[in-house]
Amino acid sequence: MTPDLRDLAGRPVIVGAGLAGLATALFLAPRPVVLVTKAPLGAEASSPWAQGGMAAAMGGDDHPTLHAEDTIAAGDGLCDEATVRRIVDAAPAAIAALARFGVGFDRHTDGGFRLGLEAAHGRNRIVHAEGDGTGREIVRALVAAVRATPSIACLEQAEIRRLLTDAHGSVAGVLIARSEGVAVLPTRRVVLATGGIGGLYEESTNPRGCFGQGLVLAARAGAVIADPEFVQFHPTAFASAARPMRLVSEAVRGEGAALVDEAGHRFLAAEPGAELAPRDIVARAIWRQIEAGHRVFLDARERPGNGFARRFPSIAAICRAEGVDPERDPIPVRPAAHYHMGGVAVDADGQSTVEGLWAAGEVASTGLHGANRLASNSLTEAVVLAAAVAASIEARPAPAEGRFMPAAAAPLPPDNPGPIRPILARHAGVLRDADGFRQAVRDLLPLASGRTATADPALAALLVAVGAYRRRESRGAHFRSDHPARETFPRRTFLTLDTVMSAASEIVESNLPAARIA
Known part of the structure; x- marks a missing residue:
């Protein structure tokens, strides 16, 4: 049953139902909150499509200091080091929290996590779930947990069109559009968890509906936006006519697959790190090959070879749908817009420069990623920041709220x-x-x-x-x-x-x- 908006006035409003939004709602329980999503829970979000995993220093040969060093190196001089250290230190606890919510991470028979390797990581520290289905498994578990939590009111098929502010510039409510019409829902606490901007690009691995709505909501409310120019292009999207483009995870290269042109030439062999160089270097190298008239392929026939379908079932299914057998055929790939390092500028608590407005996940700019995100840091950051946002909201006294009212303004076009x-x-x-x-x-x-x-x-x-x-x-x-x-x-x-x-x-x-x- 769809909740009545009149009963929800004054609750914190979380905008978006990917990993960051779902986790924030769960961390705030049993405080009553409103979770708003323009699609069904977990749909039209990038999180379920994440084939990689969550980066955390959990191996016997690893330490958060090493994880921080790799993150800072990939960020190319723009990482906030205090933020990096805070998030990598909290990464193991974030994974433990998701496990408590029911996420089934891949483990060895002794119960220890299976740790994979991805580009620019100096250690095996990527925690996966269902092989290359990590995002899908995480969102499945969190959606089930949210639906089982009475304090979370879910407004699906609803959209926040504007943030409303008072005379002091603080959040005072949201303009919400549903099939019943447009209304003003009073609230002094809004959390943006709307994802990235990949839907602004023709070739992207993101859902077409993720095109920077959170940035626009925040900017129109007066918030500062940080580093919007930094868009990460994933080097290896499956090269086909499908839109959005399907990802061929970096983990495939982590297990030895090579990038080659149509003649079989391995054009990254002389590059430090080769196929596991930072994403920006690999993406540019592939782009230059394409501009020069070449086709580019990911050759996994020898490594991982015959175990490909078992290790990467989702990618194997993508390949089969396109008539490619990755154990016998090279996989055609090209760069595609994948992740936005920029976003709403936030502090350590996820608070923006507008009073009463927080942001978590890809829409937020914490300073963790700098100029270039290190693989598999984004899901980790989303959970750590969701917990920080929830704690920040909990620490504040409940503000006085206005009352629900239908909107007088004409609705904005879709x-x-x-x-x-x-x-x-x-x-x-x-x-x-x-x-x-x-x-x-x-x-x-x-x-x-x-x-x-x-x-x-x-x-x-x-x-x-x-x-x-x-x-x-x-x-x-x-x-x-x-x-x-x-x-x-x-x-x-x-x-x-x-x-x-x-x-x-x-x-x-x-x-x-x-x-x-x-």
Whole structure:
């Protein structure tokens, strides 16, 4: 039975039902909360599609200090070291918490976790569930736990269209749209767990419906957005016409599969780390091969070889559906937008710069990932930050709330990111330059300034384009062919709605070279 909104006024509202949203709701139990998702629980989220796992220093030869060192190295100078150490220290406890919620992690016969290896990790520290079905198993267990928790009111097929603030700029409520109409639900506590922005790209491993809604909600409410230019492209999405693209997990390379061109040439052999170099390096190498007219394949015929289907059942099924037998045929791959390192700027408690607004998961920017996410750190971060957000909300006295009311304003049209995808794909992809950013901003600004179905997706994309235009260097996942070197002193990007719109207008109106106005 669908809850009556009038009974939910004043409860904390969690927006999104992937791993971060589900975990936050469970960590807050038995405090009554509202979990809002525009799709059924666990659907239209990136978490169930995660083939990798959760990174945690749990092996006898490992330590959180080593995990932190690998994370910082991958982040290419932009990681917040205090955040890194806090999250990697809490990683084993996060996995234990998920196990208590019913997640069936892969274990040895003695009960110890099976630990895998992924790119840029110096130790085997990736905890999996159902082989390459980790995200699916985690979400299955958490959805079951949420549905069994009476304190969690689930509003499915509902969408938060705007955050409402009071005269002091603090959260005062949400504008919520359901089939019954649009209404204002009063609340002083909102948690964004809306996922990433991959749906803004044509070639992406994310659900098409994940296109930066959380960034837009936060920015329009006055929150600071951090590092939006850093978009990670996974090197090995299955190269086919399917959209969204299906992922071929980094764990396959972790077990020895090689990247080759159509002639069988292993083009990464001389690169430090080879196929297990950081993702940005591997993605660019593959992209250059494709631009040069080559096809790229992941060759798993020798390693893992005959055990492929047993070790990677989900990927084997993807391959079979496309007529590929990974034990006999090389797997065609190409880079695809996969993870957003940028997001709503938050502190150690997940609190944004707007009072009463928290963020957790991919929509949040904690400083953990820096310029390039280390494989399998994202699920870990989502659980650790969900616990921190819940503790932060619990520590605050319950605020006085207003009353429920139907919305007087006309409802906003349903979002349509379709026209935005070719703009970002063309101008803010694996390799970038100032001319492309200028054109992207010119295309996006009029769309973001309107009230049409493309306005919110265009604003999310404009955050990426302006942040990228202003970063005149190459660092991590952000590689500019016109500025291939790194700046001497690392710096982060912080944007608000006002600053991004002002910068975009200046870019459109000015004919000066990029170096003069970036």
